[in-house]
Amino acid sequence: MAKRRKKLDELLHSRRASHESVLEEKTQLSNFLFRCCVSVVLLLCLIALAGPSTWSAALGLSLLFGALAILGTVSVSRLAPGLFPGPSQFNQFILLVLGTALVYKFILTKGWSPYLTPLPILSMMLGLAYAQAAAVFIVAAMAFYLALLAPFSSGMVLAFPLIDFPMAVVFSLGGVVSVLGVERVRKQSRPVLVGFYCGLIHVLAIFCFELMRVGDALFLDSALREELARDAGFGLVSGIASGAFVTSFLPAIESFLGVVTERRLLDLADPSHKLLRILRERAPGTFQHTLGVQQLAREAAEAIGADVLLTEVGAYYHDIGKIFKPEYFVENMGEDRSIHDRLRPSMSKMIIISHVKDGMLLAREEKLPQRIIDMIPMHHGTTVVEFFYRKARKQSGEEEETPGEDVSYRYSGPRPRFAEAGILMLADVVEAIAKTMIEPTPNRFRDMVHEVIMKRLEDGQFDLCPLTIADLRKIEDSFVRTLTNMYHNRIRYSEADGDESRDVATTAATRGDRGEPKARPSKNGRPSGGGKPRKEERPEEPPTGRAGDQVVEHVKGAHGQ
Ligand SMILES: [Fe+2]
Ligand SMILES: [Fe+2]
Numbered sequence: 001m002a003k004r005r006k007k008l009d010e011l012l013h014s015r016r017a018s019h020e021s022v023l024e025e026k027t028q029l030s031n032f033l034f035r036c037c038v039s040v041v042l043l044l045c046l047i048a049l050a051g052p053s054t055w056s057a058a059l060g061l062s063l064l065f066g067a068l069a070i071l072g073t074v075s076v077s078r079l080a081p082g083l084f085p086g087p088s089q090f091n092q093f094i095l096l097v098l099g100t101a102l103v104y105k106f107i108l109t110k111g112w113s114p115y116l117t118p119l120p121i122l123s124m125m126l127g128l129a130y131a132q133a134a135a136v137f138i139v140a141a142m143a144f145y146l147a148l149l150a151p152f153s154s155g156m157v158l159a160f161p162l163i164d165f166p167m168a169v170v171f172s173l174g175g176v177v178s179v180l181g182v183e184r185v186r187k188q189s190r191p192v193l194v195g196f197y198c199g200l201i202h203v204l205a206i207f208c209f210e211l212m213r214v215g216d217a218l219f220l221d222s223a224l225r226e227e228l229a230r231d232a233g234f235g236l237v238s239g240i241a242s243g244a245f246v247t248s249f250l251p252a253i254e255s256f257l258g259v260v261t262e263r264r265l266l267d268l269a270d271p272s273h274k275l276l277r278i279l280r281e282r283a284p285g286t287f288q289h290t291l292g293v294q295q296l297a298r299e300a301a302e303a304i305g306a307d308v309l310l311t312e313v314g315a316y317y318h319d320i321g322k323i324f325k326p327e328y329f330v331e332n333m334g335e336d337r338s339i340h341d342r343l344r345p346s347m348s349k350m351i352i353i354s355h356v357k358d359g360m361l362l363a364r365e366e367k368l369p370q371r372i373i374d375m376i377p378m379h380h381g382t383t384v385v386e387f388f389y390r391k392a393r394k395q396s397g398e399e400e401e402t403p404g405e406d407v408s409y410r411y412s413g414p415r416p417r418f419a420e421a422g423i424l425m426l427a428d429v430v431e432a433i434a435k436t437m438i439e440p441t442p443n444r445f446r447d448m449v450h451e452v453i454m455k456r457l458e459d460g461q462f463d464l465c466p467l468t469i470a471d472l473r474k475i476e477d478s479f480v481r482t483l484t485n486m487y488h489n490r491i492r493y494s495e496a497d498g499d500e501s502r503d504v505a506t507t508a509a510t511r512g513d514r515g516e517p518k519a520r521p522s523k524n525g526r527p528s529g530g531g532k533p534r535k536e537e538r539p540e541e542p543p544t545g546r547a548g549d550q551v552v553e554h555v556k557g558a559h560g561q
Contacts, residue, residue, distance in 0.1 A: 080134035114150040115234035120242035123178035129257040135179045143171035166209035174198045185261040195243015202235030260369035265309045285331030297427040303478040304471045311420040314375035321359025345392035378421035380411040381461040422465040
């Protein structure tokens, strides 16, 4: 009977997996087709804006733009893979490019100076949203396109090249300065300064090209000097006005692009922030846990070159959902730790898991950046609430574990999709276990951290995360270093320090990171839990005195585990 049920479960599991992969392929195909259609529409709009006077010019432009678009797409996808993770990001990009072209066309139609370009605004926005290499590439392409619009619009009949080359170079230089300048926006006024630098580079480039074009006459002819001063002045105004625009609308731009600047992160990292204050008051234990996680995660992020500030702020807010029912989490329990004894495991599991959903709702209400909101569910990924899963199995008296059986005790995810979320997932577990270790040593920290990382890796939690094995190794080293510093008062540096009771306690604490038995990969690649746990490994039956209590305390609070 058990064998037939196992076979049926395996069959259902494999059918569900294949169904999911077919759905994913269909979604990818429809996304690709959608992007192709939108790109063609954008190209047609850009060609129409250029306003070629003859059909042959239109055909030439269309073929040229088509080839450039294909090569540009391939180059950008190699420079910054995954630049547009979803259709909304792609649509935003199309809107920005089209909007910039339309505004520039309007400026030309009004007969204003072509140096009054809005390109620095686009450059700063792309610099905020994208990897710099990709942003610079796109901005340079856009600079050449805008330089193409000017002669067509003014009705000039030019021999090849059709574009105004000096103008293209001036725009490109200003664009590059704008992209590079917004890398670290710690103050809202920063874009004004970047805009000023952009204006200065416009002035310098215009002066250089005028010098090359007219030579000594520039210093002798007052009309030429006036023309230079006018163009340079408009170039300067373009940069400063763009900077002022971005500064004024920075919060709206951050929200539109779904990016989070250092300025916003620094605001959120302020301990007096409303949410952190409430967390400290209602769930002091969780707040302390949060500080530990932040310390571990920050050092690890620095070690692998991830975004340190984003990681820190993600750590501060990852458990804010616990402010609604703090007493159900071990770090906030007082002397009475029997609250879960009165509940069925499935009910306890629901309460534990709900802190993720509550946290996301609260974060959305408080308008936290999307990146921080994403880190709330990702810090648990699709891991199992081990303690209550084991408790439920024990109560039902089931001996054999079947694949996929733990699904109803798993968090709903998603799994970490960026490095900072992956670091947070590991720091969350490591901090919680480290607190429970009796007389820790650096070697015990290393064993525990290594086991936590391997368990998450084997469970497929990092399948969608860009963390490499080399990164995980650096994270492991960093965690051990940080834990050794954090607990230096408690550490015994003698290696001949283990009597049996301490070893048992530490082993129980490190196994499966919540006192659960060491996981072994099952047939489907997921850890099966390694069968029936030995007595000292069972969270419900701690080994000895205080050491065992601590493991149980930790497992029960579980930080949602
Ligand atoms: Fe959590
Ligand atoms: Fe946590």
